[in-house]
Amino acid sequence: MTAGAIALQAVCCVAAERTLLDIASLHIGHGERVAIVGHNGAGKSTLLRLLNGFMPATLGSVQVLGHDLSQRLPTAELRRLRRQVGQIHQGLHLVGRLTALENVLIGSLGRIGGWRSWLRCFPADEVARADAALHAVGLLARAATRADRLSGGERQKVAIARLLLQRPALILADEPTAALDPAAASEVCHLLAQAAAGATLITVVHNPTLLPVLAERVIGLKQGRVAFDLPVAAVDDLTLEVTLSYPYSEFPAVCAHPALAPVSQEAFETAAGHFGGQPAGTGRFRLASWERGTQLVLEKNPEYAGASPSHLDGVTFVIYADAAAAYAAFTAGEVQEAPLPASERENARAVRPDELYEYPLLGTYLLGFNMRAEPWRDSRELRQALNYGIDRAAIAAALTDESWEPAGNILPPGMAGGGGAPYYTEDLDRARGLLAQAGYSEGSGLPPLDLAYLDNASNRKVADEVRDQLARIDINVVPRALASSEYATLILTQQLSFFRFSWQARYPNGDDVLYPLFYSGNAGSDNLTQYASDEVDGLLEEARRRSDERARLELLQQAEVRILEDSPVIPLLYQRAARMVATTLGGYARTPLDYTRYELLFLR
Incomplete structure (x- = not known):
């Protein structure tokens, strides 16, 4: 690791007689990508506020990009630090009445200063860079649109474009995808990772599926303390190495959760920012097509390397408004499996017991x-x-x-x-x-x-x-x-x-x-x-x-x-x-995690 970007030693933050942070030691190097995880109230956002100088430490030493935040910095030095720190918050901190381009140009205020910043009179070269940044995030066509008329995903892209223009040494991102759908969240994370090239990236992450692209190290906070600090490394194409900070025999079971399936960065980047809509995988099936709000079609994966390939050539998931609509489609013979509304449970037990699967x-x-x-x-x-x-x-x-x-x-x-x-x-x-x-x-x-x-x-x-x-x-x-x-x-x-x-x-x-x-x-x-x-x-x-x-x-x-x-x-x-399963579908099993064992299915 090169010289550190961040060094905390014996740090304690107290507010209203409550300890918000209590960190014995934490060091993050230049260029590292670190994810901060933990429950609500664990101290994640407090840590980011400490690192950007918005919250002072009650005790201890705080070093950020060579600046000592343990003591009150002179105003000029604090400004120099904040010019080096880029931020993306859940609330975005965009100015709604300004256009996307004008919001991006805010990222250059640390360089131009003076009357130009007050009048928003930006040099031509800065405007050109801002246009290029919007183009990089796929939003140049919306440059003249007010921020309050953009979608949530578009607003996050504006915030990332602002980072591209600012070129900070440290990026602090507080749950940057909290309000986005999976596809938009995947795209924003991809763009954020690209914007952070060469910088130190610290991201508060709620969704574990986003960890592979955002982090090579995961720090867990609990009640303001570091509960774990885990490096994650891909040893080779088939081996992911995780170092545990304490004995945890259930870790293999945790890793079996679908949300924690490791994916290569190459596969992620190949999706060009649309990984949520083009997921990669090594299972028995792969995505063939996806009609939003209508259906999702899987086909047998010809590259599956396991010992027992699927008996089925594919699976089609039909999307309905609710369980009642799905059940109606099942009774009409349109689908072979469907959730059973609780209100229909007793009737199904009496009339269609051979098709009822309770678990x-x-x-x-x-x-x-x-x-x-x-x-x-x-x-x-x-x-x-x-x-x-x-x-x-x-x-x-x-x-x-x-x-x-x-x-x-x-x-x-x-x-x-x-x-x-x-x-x-x-x-x-x-x-x-x-x-x-x-x-x-x-x-x-x-x-x-x-x-x-x-x-x-x-x-x-x-x-x-x-x-x-x-x-x-x-x-x-x-x-x-x-x-x-x-x-x-x-x-x-x-x-x-x-x-x-x-x-x-x-x-x-x-x-x-x-x-x-x-x-x-x-x-x-x-x-x-x-x-x-x-x-x-x-x-x-x-x-x-x-x-x-x-x-x-x-x-x-x-x-x-x-x-x-x-x-x-x-x-x-x-x-x-409970679910309804057609008698023509053999090998059916639904797990307590509410997953169907599709590898066992066959048509009678």
Whole structure:
């Protein structure tokens, strides 16, 4: 690595008595491409603000492009630094009333200055460079269009053209594709990577499919700290090398997720900025055609090198407005597979059982207790009483428009070790006894419990059922519907005491449920209940170290039982799904990740 572009040492950023960043050491070299990943509130945007001089460090040393940001820089030096730093934000920071060309020319203000910048009177050579930059991103024809009349993808291209004109040494991009569709996001990333040639590129990335083109190194933040710092290297055409910073036996399963399939940079660049619409792959099928909003056609891949090629010559995906329309097409014989609306489930079981395929998914619907708030903090008996006071089967039956089954445990049945004999079932006598042990005999002394949920019809039904069921043991529950933005803010800032949430695992292993939701180090992010147990932490950490699958599963099951005993949550429902499959289609299998095993299909 050459001399560093960025060096942080013992850096801490504090605001409103909250630690936003706490980084022991971080070094990024000139010309490196680095992705920053992490959950909301992890400190990603704060780190970018620190690097561009908009947020001072409370403690520590911050060196950016040879400038010491640990101390207040003179105005002239700060301006020199910012001329070297290019930025792309989620909000774009374009001036809506200015044209695309004028917004690009803003990138030259650091060079021309003075009265020209105030009057927007740019030298002819700068205008020519701006035209060339717009041409490079395919937007020269829109040069005279106001920015507020451009699409989201076009506005991002303007921001990239501005970088081309600015020619910065450091580019900071904060989720530059957050509001774009996959095809536009792919194209923008391709252009951004080209604009960053020779510069240091640091990008906050939410979508992992964008990592191959944007980064050769991935830094993960959690609660303001560096959780991992992983170099990614292509050793040869068939080998991708990833260095782990801690033992993680489930890493191969994570890599099997389709979103993390590695793609060569050559294949990406060959698509000329349209990779999202021309995906490369090495599987049994390849994309033959794609009519947006109508259908997508796959054909057998003649270059497939695997041992078992597909039995099918191709697959056509027909796009419908909703599940009801797709089901109607199936009943008319127009397609051989379709999702089944929950409202048609009972009828299909009675009339077309041979074509009905039901299967578990990896979703669990839960109620959570804030373990640091009253009355839950020191009362395991109270939390257990609520678990025994719930009739989960009645709640599942109430959701007639969806497909759920009662959950007595945390791990869903679609994964190893999940869906076993329920730890909690309805037992009102036991619930009343535990309530008395908690000091609330017949509900006496227990204040009304606000149950917060994201406002929609299904959640409202569940909340009303919970209210009515717990009233049987003299517990007064008050459902509280919240709009999306308010719900997200309150739950992520630990301001809700009793709340509804759900979890969808990304791979079929208990680690992807128990570790994010109940490991104490995740409190404040995925661990919404603030649950903390040294015993559970130890079991989850040891499971991650074990390469033996059976031993790992036993450790995860022990951790689940311990968590259920502590009752930081009420597991309510497991998610299920159903599809209709024509009897002429053999070998059909749908996984808990909701993928069809197309390699197994054949026509009877």
